[in-house]
Every structure is written in structure tokens, then in C-alpha cells.
Amino acid sequence: MAVNTELQGSSYPLAQPFEVTREAIAQFARATGANSRSHFDPESAAQFGYSDVVAPPTFAVIPAQRTEALYITRPDAGIDFARVVHGSEQFTYTRPIVAGDVLAATCHVDGIREAGGHAMITTRTELTTADGDEPVATVVSTIVVRGEDA
Amino acid sequence: MSDQPTGVPREEYRPSPSDIAPKxxxxxVGRTVVTASIPLSRADLVRYAGASGDYNHIHWNERFAREVGLENVITHGMLTMGSVISRIAEWAVDPGAIVDYRTRFTSPVVVPDAESGAPDTPTTSLEMTASVGAVDTEAGIARLDVEVTSGGTKVLGRTQVKVRLS
Incomplete structure (x- = not known):
């Protein structure tokens, strides 16, 4: 099945806001070798002016990938996940994520480009406070869906 | 620190604003500020799967990885990306000082199971070097350009980190 280019421009809001916990931050920090006490100890984080433990810089990938999945797993998106390769990733932070944050997330399908039998898809997930008033981070991801002959 | 097995978490450290953050x-520009060798084991991939919720089979099941044309199990690109930024965040002292981080995944990092010994024995490693690409004193931002290889092959491309510094 070919990738459905008609979904370019479509958007996918996460149904429930993503709640950031101290446990999730500590677990992610350990898994990525992020050893600053500010990921584990609220007092250490407070010394930097944070209201609670601060998330490592790529932590936003958790809510972002959960939101991207709303698009990628859509049956009519035409994406065979076994053929998906991660092409690139970019995080841009308005402010760091901290424990206690409740984040709304919306994934926008910015581009679907077909070339040489492959499809390259660019998604942009905007993370904001749950009320939508304050931007927190933007995660831009490209995936490549390898063609049948590749 | 870098030669410590990954199965044993490295010791937490306690940075404070009084630490010497880079000025x-x-x-x-051009000066290297961070170099590190980051060992990886199959256990690290399992740990990252649990922490991130990314349970894609190619990151833990060798049979499946081969069936889809890979040489063996490969790291989550995001584990590579996350491990690299951890070393840069240590240099920056405040992890929240990283305001922008981008990369391209140019080659998969294959992580074979350890043939003997403990299952969390590292079987590959990432070699990283970060150098100063640009300094914008007006904006208070330094850009680092990062090279990341594994087994001599470039695995991340056009990797840039923007760090807010005073």
C-alpha cells in the first residue's frame, strides 16, 4: 500500500494531556546516561530555578511519539511500520519540561514527499501547557518509509 | 567515567549554579569542548525501550531485525541522540540550558547480544566530539557541532546543539 499523500496538512491532538512525573523523568534520565542530580532531586533542580526535577533534553520524544502514532497508525495513512526508518529529529524548547507539567500535544503532518519509491514524512508536534496558552517545545521528526523494492 | 560498564549506572553528580558553567x-569557535566514548549493550536498549515506551521489535529481537533486512538489533536512534546530549548537558551544567537540538540518523548502530558473560556487557560504543560552531553573545547562545561515530562509521549527521549560556 502506498503512503497516502492526501493526509499532508492533517493534525492529531492527543486525547488526554500528558502528565510528566518525577518517576518518568528519573527513568528516562537513567536510560540515557543523564546523571545530573537535577533530574532526580527537586532540591538540586530548585537551585537552577526549576519548580521540580527537570527533564533531559530529549524527554519530549515520549509525548511526541505518542502523538505521532495517532497519525502513523491510522489505517488509511498507508504506512507499513516494518518499513519505517527514522530520518531526523529536532527539539526546540521554549522552556525545559519539569515534573508536574501537564502537556497538551498536537501532531501536524507538514510534509509527505515521495522520491525513488520511498516516502519521506515530516511531522511537527507542538507541546503546550494543557490550557494551550503557553508553548513548551516543538518536536520535528522525519521518517522514511522504504519502498517495496528497496 | 566513559569506560564504566553501562549496566552499572554512572554515579549521579550534583551540579549547582555555583559550578563553573562555560562562559x-x-x-x-572550532575548539573541542566535549569528547566521550559511550558504551552500549543490549541491556541499554531494553532500558531505553522501557523508559521511552518505544518497543519496536528491531530494538530487541534479533530474528525480527534480520527478517526486515537489518544485520542485527539496532539502537533506537533516540537512544543515540539522548546519550549524546547527556554528555553535552553535563558540560553545560544546567540540563535546561539546551534550547535546540537537531540531528539526522545516517547509519544504524548495531548492538549484538554479548556472546558470553553478563547480558549487559557492552558490545559497541558511540564516539562523540562536540566543538564550538558559533557564539552569539547578543542572544546568549552557543552552537555546538557534534560528530558521532560507531565503529568508524558516522551514525549521526548535521548534529547541532544550541546552549543558552551567560
């Missing part, structure tokens, strides 16, 4: 005025 923008001291940074010289």
Missing part, C-alpha cells in the same frame, strides 16, 4: 566569552 560564552571564553568559547572559541
Amino acid at each position: 560564552l566569552a571564553d568559547l572559541q
